[in-house]
Amino acid sequence: MAMLHIVNKSPFERNSLESCLLHAKPGATVLLIEDAVVGAAQGTVLSDRIQKALESVKLAVLGADLEARGIAQEKLVDGVNVVDYAGFVDLVTGHDNNQSWL
């Protein structure tokens, strides 16, 4: 029963990503959209946290939101996938359930 977790707020503004990572079970996917995409960047206070999370969950970011915030894909923590909206739809259909961390 793999769940897709959708986070849309910057982890430097709210703690929804941290709450999500604490609750996400191994095998789950965490998708970062809107302001949350900044959480997947290299060289921040959260980068190690993200790296560690990748040991048990998959992480993806929405490419359009990443681009809108001027973050190059090469600047993401290694192992984070970039998806487009079609990929977002596939993530929703490919998981048994989804949860938006609003």
Added chain:
Amino acid sequence: MKFTILINEGPYQHQSSDSALHFVQAALEKGHEIFRVFFYHDGVNNGTRLAVPPQDDRNLPKEWSALAEAHGLDLVICIAAAQRRGVMDADEAKRQGLDADNIAPGFRISGLGQLIEGGIQSDRLVVFGD
């Protein structure tokens, strides 16, 4: 697959209406069915036809209306949330003794039961909000 979408945030407030619109477009392009889009809380403000954003900006209410017309979407606005925020169809405006209505084409006003039904009838419920 069959989707119901819940939008809890108004247009231009942050990004949820844009994200939901793009998600719905992508899902339709992939051949999925959108059973219903339910607008709740400030999300009801997506359904006013009196919005006039600057010409070089996107017009979210119009984009929802256009998408609804093109794909026969069921855009439902929560009645209690709508009345608080002054989003009215002709019947509601008349019932409340108001001099005008403002609901955008393709939207309809109904109750929270429509959200529950959407959740039951669809394979996936995806929530967009603040």
